[in-house]
Amino acid sequence: MQTALWILVFIATFLIMEFNAWFTHKYIMHGYLWTLHRDHHHKDHKSWFERNDAFFIFYAVVSMSCWYFWSTYSLWYFLPIGIGIMAYGLAYFIVHDVFIHQRFKWLRNIDNAYARGVRRAHKIHHKHLGKNKGENFGMLIVPFKYFKN
Numbered sequence: 001m002q003t004a005l006w007i008l009v010f011i012a013t014f015l016i017m018e019f020n021a022w023f024t025h026k027y028i029m030h031g032y033l034w035t036l037h038r039d040h041h042h043k044d045h046k047s048w049f050e051r052n053d054a055f056f057i058f059y060a061v062v063s064m065s066c067w068y069f070w071s072t073y074s075l076w077y078f079l080p081i082g083i084g085i086m087a088y089g090l091a092y093f094i095v096h097d098v099f100i101h102q103r104f105k106w107l108r109n110i111d112n113a114y115a116r117g118v119r120r121a122h123k124i125h126h127k128h129l130g131k132n133k134g135e136n137f138g139m140l141i142v143p144f145k146y147f148k149n
Contacts, residue, residue, distance in 0.1 A: 006080045013084025059089055
């Protein structure tokens with residue numbers, strides 16, 4: 001029973017992170033922390049790193065804090081929460097930074113309906129260089145209207 005509950009907490013955390021990524025992107029990144037996110041839409045520097053990468057650090061600290069609470073206070077549910085946040089971060093990194101923006105030379109030759117839909121949806125979001133009017137949705141759950149052959 002404990003294992004099933006652990007897996008359920010992990011899956012729930014991963015799914016909640018998809019909503020959290022949408023919410024954070026729409027209301028925080030395109031809101032009061034636009035100064036950190038702006039260079040993701042309009043690169044204004046020569047560095048490989050973006051100010052936008054600070055959001056990764058925030059979620060990494062949250063995940064590591066969960067691991068700390070699990071190990072220090074023996075609160076079992078903090079481990080699947082921390083691993084769920086980390087797993088979502090890894091999935092987001094692979095889909096967003098590697099696959100879509102190709103910050104690394106991996107996964108460049110993937111071509112199927114889902115891959116085209118993800119790229120198309122993200123391209124529509126990035127056509128707006130400003131703070132407002134960017135269409136927002138999760139990174140892994142993409143609206144079906146973008147899936148075309």
